Amino acid sequence: MASIVIVGAGYGGVMAGLQFEKALQPFTLVNKHSYHQFITWLHEAAGGRHQIDDYKVELSEIFRQRLSTIIKDEVVSIDRTQRKVIGKHDEYPYDYAIIGLGSAPEFFGIPGxxxxxxxxxxxxxxxxxxxxxxxxxxxxxxxxxxxxxxxxxxxxxxxxxxxxxxxxxxxxxxxxxxxxxxxxxxxxxxxxxxxxxxxxxxxxxxxxxxxxxxxxxxxxxxxxxxxxxxxxxxxxxxxxxxxxxxxxTGGVRANPLLQDAGFTCDGRGRAKVNEYLQSVDDEHIFIIGDNASFISAGRPLPPTAQLATQMGVTVAQNVLAHSNQTTMKPFEPKILGTLASLGRDVGVGLVGGVQTSGAPAGLAKELTKVKYLWQLGGMRMVSRNRKPLVREY
Ligand SMILES: Cc1cc2nc3c(=O)[nH]c(=O)nc-3n(C[C@H](O)[C@H](O)[C@H](O)COP(=O)(O)OP(=O)(O)OC[C@H]3O[C@@H](n4cnc5c(N)ncnc54)[C@H](O)[C@@H]3O)c2cc1C
CATH class of the missing domain: 3.50.50.60 (FAD/NAD(P)-binding domain)
Structure with a gap:
């Protein structure tokens, strides 16, 4: 059985891991923290809505089938020649690596x-x-x-x-x-x-x-x-x-580890991938979420949790297909909509091509949270994380 290392337990990495669990495929997940953070709700955490720790869930609560090895370690480099991920504490050899290390701020050279x-x-x-x-x-x-x-x-x-x-x-x-x-x-x-x-x-x-x-x-x-x-x-x-x-909050670029590892990157440091989310430089490395430069309609896809989650699902299927020498599936992005909250009650956005604003948009934004928690662990995760779903005044 191929040894698979997922690097980063963000929206993409966690979704890839859940697919492997479904397929009864063991994997190793290396992440800086022992938890998955709800980055898309961080404005609420910073803006005093609920307790900061309500915006995370322990990885051991997400992956409960004991098929996976969860490692808390900070990755410092990726050695593509030796096929190993190098952390501060240990090294993690792989047959396939999935990289989803998220973004770093882009400062556009503005002094200070x-x-x-x-x-x-x-x-x-x-x-x-x-x-x-x-x-x-x-x-x-x-x-x-x-x-x-x-x-x-x-x-x-x-x-x-x-x-x-x-x-x-x-x-x-x-x-x-x-x-x-x-x-x-x-x-x-x-x-x-x-x-x-x-x-x-x-x-x-x-x-x-x-x-x-x-x-x-x-x-x-x-x-x-x-x-x-x-x-x-x-x-x-x-x-x-x-x-x-x-x-x-004016911009992001991909985690600098990608450039350091010698991947072919675009202007925002995202590693170029083919239609299967496979690195153009290395068929044993797949790249997801904010780290992937995936061209759709002539432009790289924007860095969103929505797309990272979809990529996580496809990439797991493609790693299994590649290791079994079967046909991989091209990634087909589905942009379901964009919703922005404008405080605790109201929002604005586009859902399934329909414009929405005010309280209905605020509610739709809340429903996206429920949907994500459901994907993460069904009713167990929705009820466990009910606090961020409750509006406080
Ligand atoms: C406040 C805010 C609101 C947002 N709202 C939305 C929204 O409404 N909708 C939407 O679609 N997108 C939204 N986004 C964007 C979205 O959060 C990102 O696109 C998404 O998180 C990318 O997922 P990812 O899996 O690529 O990486 P991430 O989710 O960023 O995960 C990366 C993981 O890698 C880990 N990591 C990083 N460096 C290392 C290292 N060296 N070693 C080990 N682990 C490491 C991190 O701890 C993290 O767990 C928002 C972002 C922010 C900041």
């Missing part, structure tokens, strides 16, 4: 951005951002420094917009609890492009912007960040925005 901003990428960074905001609000009571209550979020894609929506629903309660007038805090979203949420139609972009503005978010499109310093964002216009909380 990586040093002086926080990024919403993992459970730890969500915890860091939330704790930082709480500390700033508390410290404001002592020194009345207004920049402590100003939050600048760079980037108006899904992550940035969902995060400001969450903040604007969370901060009034936080200020009230600490005895600070809640009209004093300020949430700014700064975006270089002319519109927010580029994946949506113009009509939905306008709807989303007006909802957020009516809640009190300052949306600043056509506004380029040129530099970031400690507690200060420099704009192209010459304006300097003083803020003690600066969060960058």
């Amino acid at each position: 951005l990586s040093q002086y901003s926080m990024q919403l990428r993992s459970l730890e960074t969500a915890r860091q951002i939330r704790t930082h905001i709480e500390q700033q609000v508390k410290a404001y009571r002592d020194d009345r420094d207004q920049s402590r209550l100003r939050i600048v979020v760079g980037g108006a894609g899904l992550t940035g917009i969902e995060f400001v929506g969450e903040l604007i629903d969370w901060l009034p309660g936080l200020c009230n609890r600490l005895g600070i007038p809640n009209h004093l805090f300020e949430v700014q979203n700064v975006e270089a492009a002319p519109a927010i949420l580029p994946a949506l139609s113009e009509n939905l972009q306008h709807k989303a912007q007006s909802v957020l503005e009516s809640k009190g978010v300052r949306i600043r499109t056509n506004t380029k960040i040129t530099q970031v310093m400690q507690d200060a964002v420099y704009l192209e216009s010459g304006e300097i925005v003083e803020a003690k909380t600066i969060v960058w």
